[in-house]
Amino acid sequence: MTHSKYPILFSPLDLGFTTIKNRALMGSMHTGLEELENGFERMAAYFAERARGGVGLIITGGISPNLEGGAGAKLSNDDEVAEHRLVTEAVHGADPEVKICMQILHMGPLARNENPVAPSAVRSRIASHTPRELDAAGIEKQISDIVNCAVCAQKAGYDGVEVIGSAGYLLSTFLVEKTNLRTDEWGGSYENRMRFPLEVMRRIREAVGPNFILIFRIAAMDMLQGGMSWEEIVLLARRMEEIGVNIISTHFTWHESAVPTIATMVPRAAFTQVTGRLKKELTIPLITSNRINMPDVAEAVLARGDADIVSMARPMLADADLVKKAFEGREDEINTCIACNQACLDHTFNGMEVSCLVNPRACHETKLNYEPTTAAKKIAVVGAGPAGLAYAEVAARRGHQVTLFDAASEIGGQFNLAKRIPGKEEFYETIRYFNKMIEKRKIDLRLNKKATADMLADGGFDKVVVATGISPRMPDIEGIDHPKAVSYIDVIKGLKPVGRKVAIMGAGGIGFDVAEKITHAGKSSALDVDIFAKEWGIDFENHPRGGVTGVEPIVARADREVTLLQRKTTPVGRGLGKTTGWTHRITLARRGVKMINGVEYLKIDDQGLHLRINDQYEILDVDTVIICAGQLPLRDLFDQLVELGIEADLVGGAYEAMELDAKRAINQASYLAAAV
Incomplete structure (x- = not known):
């Protein structure tokens, strides 16, 4: 029976040997549970709750095929198979129709260990170590280990595996010239650079047989100067289809790229058009992702023909019952993901257990439960x-x-x-x-x-x-009650006028928010994909190599001179969220905001804000001093x-x-x- 409101989202997807019950996917997220002593019991509860919540397909967080490929959980032997079986049995027990695939993640040069490996000894700007260049025997070992990992996943009861070939991890570094400097059969021409990921997927299909879901995650737009061209992406995807990959999952960045793809400033479904373009080149189903956080957005993406499956990863941290609520017409009860990243990705990249700002139960289902009270108060x-x-x-x-x-x-x-x-x-x-x-x-x-x-x-x-x-804390300095001094609350609410020359006292999260508000002009780029693309130099229309134009981004800005000040001597913005802070720093810098640290505030008067910076006395000639000095x-x-x-x-x-x-x-x- 067709669902009246979301007919495509709730239609089954036939893969021939198996059927996915709907088009809603819980995408891969590392949770930090993978490495804990009782982590698999907790993962079982976490995934089972999402299975009961109505999702059609789940992909786990990344699991390494060997020690050199990661920093935590791996799957390579029978003892580890037994641990993973806890997860698959819990999911299939919660709903036998739900499919669960394990993501195989070989981090390559981004592996958080002392001995990362890569096609060439090229260090990523976000990595801790320069990787060791793989020799011929090393390449064979990595392929064999990834295939073994897939076989172990099949033994553990998974319905399939996703192999990640994007983001700057091992497989993607073979594909791009800047990270693959080899001159043997694994480097040089694109035909040679494709060889490693194709060989991995071909051998996995050979080892697991035809009735096992095989997903390849491709960098459909890697946001790198000198990244993959559109023709290379299409060729790789077609070759993957030829060797028996069932589904292509599109990914839109390398971790080292300076383009935001998942922060709250990114418009909803901003990148799905790229998947839609690739879909026209293939006959197998495609997954799209990034900032799809409500069922109406998912249905619109599918209706446009942008994808066959919609990945909603963080939204299912925020609400395990998102899909069920959509099916039952209870959308107003969905606890929506706001893409803040504070308890999920920021935790992941700081080596902490993942949770969710709006849903603390996420990944803590065995620890935090809301049981009915026996003594109502x-x-x-x-x-x-x-x-x-x-x-x-x-x-x-x-x-x-x-x-x-x-x-x-x-x-x-x-x-x-x-x-x-x-x-x-x-x-x-x-x-x-x-x-x-x-x-x-x-x-x-x-x-x-x-x-x-x-x-x-x-x-x-x-x-x-x-x-x-x-x-709001008002610092004890002379002139704090001067008409030029205003509270951040009054500025954000629009209760007090803001002049053309502005000093912001305090560069924490609130200081950055205030700077964003008073320097912003025109429509919010978070609500308009075209404006967002211009602000970050993305060319969706022509899809140049890497997807980025290489020209100076176009950022609309208000006619104001703004100086953001902090007392700490650390770089301004250092304390912002790990995965989003850099986006705010770049945005304000492009709008001409000056950022000064190591400041001592002296007084506010008709002349402006009096300061001491590096033992030098200065007066900022400003009309407005916005106080963001803590709470x-x-x-x-x-x-x-x-x-x-x-x-x-x-x-x-x-x-x-x-x-x-x-x-x-x-x-x-x-x-x-x-x-x-």
């Missing part, structure tokens, strides 16, 4: 920012009677500031989700209501949770409750307000509410 939550909303939702879900107070006229707290920053429009989705949860969980929401200690004392509450957030926890209410002898918990910014941290706030609130 009447709970007051004061503050409807991220921490208060998370606490109220979890407590009410478990059966507690929750009243949620906020002095503002809308829920969201600091998220209401974030959503106003160009490139952060996805925060509207989180506020939409919590509004729906307030209705669904029957939370008594009282807006425009400043809760007092006496009112709470008289309210008959069994428990009070204080999530009152923060107040202080708002704890007055908590202190008053304690004085009255009322039990109260502090969560979120009210608990700790060093840097605004929604990830920590939601995590802390969710664990507390799970235990009450």
Whole structure:
């Protein structure tokens, strides 16, 4: 029966020997569980929950075929096969129709170990070591090990494997001239450079037989100057089809590329048109990916003919039931991925366990559960920012009677500031989700209501949770009350005018957001693929080698001179997220924002902002000084409750307000509410 709203998304895909029940794929993400002592039990719970959530196909995080190919989990022997069987049995037990494929990831020159290998001794700018050039015997070993890994995956009960041939990992480094300097049969002409990935896939197909899903992940646009040409990509994909690959999965970058592809500033489904172009050249199905976070976006991609399968990786961290909710018409209940990367990719690249800012249960399904309460309490939550909303939702879900107070006229707290920053429009989705949860969980929401200690004392509450957030810290310098000095909150909300010459005191996340807002001109590039492409030098139309034009990106900017200042002596922006911080630094630099560290603030007066930089006295001639100098926890209410002898918990910014941290706030609130 055809689904009325998403007919293509919920149509089966026939591969001949097997059928994928729908076109929704949970794409590969490394979780950090792979290397833990009880990691496979936790992975089993994590993947099984997504299988129950309605997805048609799952691809695991990358598993190395040998020690030199990675830094953690590998699959090469029977003991490791037994561990992986925990995962496949859990998934097939949750839903026998769901297919799960294991990604084989040989990191090549990016391997986090002392002995990385590559076709040539060319060090990546993001790698720790120069790789060792493989000799003929070394190449044969790597091929054999990858094939053995695929055979082990088949023994472990996987329905197939995906081999990653993109991103700057081993297979892709054979394909590109800048990383393959060889002059033997594995280098030189493109025919020779293709040989390694083709030989890998040909031998895997030979070893596993015809009835095993074989996916090759191709760099359909690698975003590298001197990367692969469109003709080379098409030729490689066609050869893969000829040797028996069932599905081509398109990937859109190397990790060292200076083009964002997955940050929240990237428009939804920005790159699917590239997959659509490749689809016209092949007869086997194609997977597309990147910033497809809601079912209507997925259906539109499929309807355009851009792909046969849509990969939604991080969106299924954010909501394990995304596909099920879409099928049942409950889209407004989807906890949407906002592409912040703070708890997923930033954790991965810092060697930490992965989770999700909007869903702390992700990858923690065996540790954090919201069991129905056996003793319902009447709970007051004061503050409807991220921490208060998370606490109220979890407590009410478990059966507690929750009243949620906020002095503002809308829920969201600091998220209401974030959503106003160009490139952060996805925060509207989180506020939409919590509004729906307030209705669904029957939370008594009282807006425009400043809760007092006496009112709470008289309210008959069994428990009070204080999530009152923060107040901006005003530094103790002369002239801080001068008309030129304004708070970041007033600037973001548009309550105070901003002059043409501006100094921003503080270069944390908020300072960068403010700089983004006041230097931005025109439509947000996060909402327009053409503007985004121009800002990052991408040529979707002509697809030059690597997909990037090589010309200076075109960045619209407001007519302002902006200086971003910080007291720390470390480089400005060093503390931003690992996988997104560089994008903000580049964007502001292209808009002419000056960034200065090691600053001592002296005073603000009619002349401007007085500073000491490297023992030199300076005056910045500015019209406006925007104060982004940190936050202080708002704890007055908590202190008053304690004085009255009322039990109260502090969560979120009210608990700790060093840097605004929604990830920590939601995590802390969710664990507390799970235990009450």
